[in-house]
Structures are given as structure tokens and as C-alpha cells.
Amino acid sequence: MNNFEYARALSVDGAIQLSTSESRFLAGGIDLVGEMKEYIISPKRVIDLKTIPDLDRIDTSSGTWKLGANVTIAEIAKNPQIIATLPGLAEAASEVGSPQIRNVATLGGNLAQHSRCWYYRHRDLRCLKRGGSTCYAREGENKYHSLFSGNPCISPAVSNLAVILAALDARVNVRRGDTEQTLTIRELYSDAWNNPLAHNSLQQGDLIVHVEIPTQKNRSTYLQVSEKSEFDWALVSCAAAGRNTGGQWADITVFLGAVAPIPYRVDSPLLEGGELSKDAIESIAGSIASKATPLAHNGYKVPIAQALVRRALARIVT
Ligand SMILES: Cc1cc2nc3c(=O)[nH]c(=O)nc-3n(C[C@H](O)[C@H](O)[C@H](O)COP(=O)(O)OP(=O)(O)OC[C@H]3O[C@@H](n4cnc5c(N)ncnc54)[C@H](O)[C@@H]3O)c2cc1C
Ligand code: SF4
Secondary structure (H helix, E strand, O other), X not given: OOOOEEEEOOOHHHHHHHOOOOEEEEOOOOOHHHHHHOOOOXXXXXXXXXXXXXXXXXXXXXXXXXXXXXXXXXXHHHOHHHHHHOHHXXXXXXXXXXXXXXXXXXXXXXXXXOOOOOXXXXXOOOOHHHOOXXXXXXXXXXXXXXXXXXXXXXXXXXXXXXXXXXXXOOEXXXXXXXXXXXXXXXXXXXXXXXOOOOOOOOOOXXXXXXXXEEOOOOEXXXXXXXXXXXXXXXOEEEEEEEEEXXXXXXXXXXXXEXXXXXXXXXXXXXXXXXXXXXXXXXXXXXXXXXXXXXXXXXXXXXHHHHXXXXXXXXXHHO
């Protein structure tokens, strides 16, 4: 990889001050270092965030929990309070990569990770997402690509945590220069829906500080199907969360992962509340097929997405 300056940030303000138009933030480095080794990005300065105190805290002292950007995925997967109260979040974390990756990778890095499209990751290709003029996947090898997209790039968002955090109505606290922004997960990714160059809505120098997760939804789950049981991304993932009071459902949200450049919301009036019958679940899962636009090699994702929606909803209602 190219030479670069290495700087340690000792505070959020310090990280912002160190940031330039040609710098990148480094957390666990699982994604960033891979991109640098392949010359996909060549930052002049790398700013280590791991040296910022307090960004690795899990604060459960109020009804809205606060997880610092440097909390590792392993910590999320094994935290007893998360397992008891937000089981879907622990499940999503425990499915990330492998134990080695989970020990190092962080919440902030997982949300801000870049496309896994094999054309994007190829050092000698310059596809649309890297500023070129062609999406090679559309007419090429698109087995792992999106069923839904608002732009010519069909690279899907693959962060497990984004899918469950979307279902849990989490908000992401971002420092942008001197200002603080609080983004929903939908807002954190919305730019990637319309803009082929975007992996998410973060701008150069934006720093994810923490994620706020309301705990009102007392049922949640996360499921995925992958080709391998370890060391692999989901072909399709699904998260569902809701609030059950005396058998009555409210605020049910279902999101799919790895099928769109954003965590994809499964919308249905049947999710608005009341009782969730077997027929209703079947109808919600069935509705996905008519909205999807499969390509030559990824049509198999539609029945997987439907099965995962069925299973995730059945899991939270029983
Ligand atoms: C073999 C393999 C399998 C994997 N399987 C999965 C999987 O199943 N599910 C899944 O979700 N992921 C998977 N991953 C991806 C992995 O989880 C991510 O690469 C990792 O979470 C990134 O976290 P990190 O802390 O290492 O981030 P880094 O690599 O340090 O950073 C990633 C990106 O985020 C930016 N960044 C980091 N922290 C912040 C912050 N606080 N604010 C703003 N920007 C920031 C960096 O500048 C960089 O662009 C896999 C990776 C590998 C190599
Ligand atoms: S899907 Fe996106 S990242 Fe992949 S080749 Fe097409 S433009 Fe590039």
C-alpha cells in the first residue's frame, strides 16, 4: 500500500481536528486496511479512533441505551443485558464474520464499511462506484447483488448491525465538523439508494460517535442465510422487532439485509398493530416477490428473503 501518516486521536474533537479531505478514520481496520492494500483508497493520513477514551462504553442506565462507536462486535454479542433485552442485536453481532473478526471490528466500522462487490474490490477495475462509467455486475456476475436499488449500482449494504438497528429504531450520533447530527439508520444509508458513488450518507470527515437504541421493543430477532457458517457475509438477512403488550402487537418493523444498497424495509399495513396471524405473516412474506427486480443470477434471494421474513415474524410473535 502507499505510505501514509498515522495519527492517534485522543478525543472526538481531536479526531475532527486531525481530519482532512484526504484522511480516513481507522477503527478495527478490518475493512479500511483491506481497501488500502488493494489501492482502492489511498489516504494520506489515517486517524486511529481506538485511542479515544469512552468510545468503547455500553451505557444501559436509561431506557435508551448508548453504545460507543468503538464497542467491538464481540462485546455486543456477549453482553448479558443485550442478550436479555435486545436479543436480535446480539444474534446479528454473533453472525458477523468469525470470532477473530468480531474481536477486532467495531460498531462504527461495521456501519460505515464499504461495498463488498467483487468488481468494486478488484484493484484493476474502475466501476461506477469508483468513479468509472460502468456497473460490471448488472450484466456480469451478480449472484450476491441487490434485488432492489434506486440507482444503477446494485451493490447491497451488508452490515448485519445496520439491519437489526434499523428494526430497533436506533439513531446514530454523528459529529460533522462542530455540529452533532442524529440520524436514523434509514438516513445513515439513504444516499446509497440514489447515488452509485455512495456507500452511505456519511460525508468526508463525519465521525460516528455512538448509537442510541430505544429498549421499548421487547421482542427482536435476526436471521441470516449464508453459504458458509463462519467467515462469510449473509446472502440475505432479516431482522424483526416489535412491542408486545398483553398479546397485542405494536411498532413491528421488518428489515432485510444484503438485498438493497440500504437496509430494506418490508412495508405492509398488516404490520401496523393488533394481532399477527399466520395468514398475515404469509401475506407479508409473499408481497416481497412483486417488488423485487432480480437479475440473471440473484433470483434465488427472493424465496430466501420470504422464508426469513416468515421465520423472523413467527419467532417474535411466539
Ligand atoms: C471475512 C469477512 C467476513 C465478514 N463478514 C461479515 C458479516 O457477516 N457481517 C457484517 O456485518 N460484516 C462482515 N464483515 C465486515 C466486517 O464486519 C467489517 O469490515 C468491520 O465491522 C469493520 O469494522 P472495523 O472496526 O474493522 O472498521 P474499519 O475497517 O476500521 O473501518 C471501516 C470503515 O468505516 C470507517 N469508520 C470506522 N469507524 C468509524 C467511525 N466511528 N465513524 C465514521 N467512520 C468510521 C473507516 O474510515 C472505514 O471506511 C466481514 C469481514 C470479513 C473480512
Ligand atoms: S454493483 Fe456497484 S460496486 Fe458493483 S460493479 Fe456495479 S457499480 Fe460497481
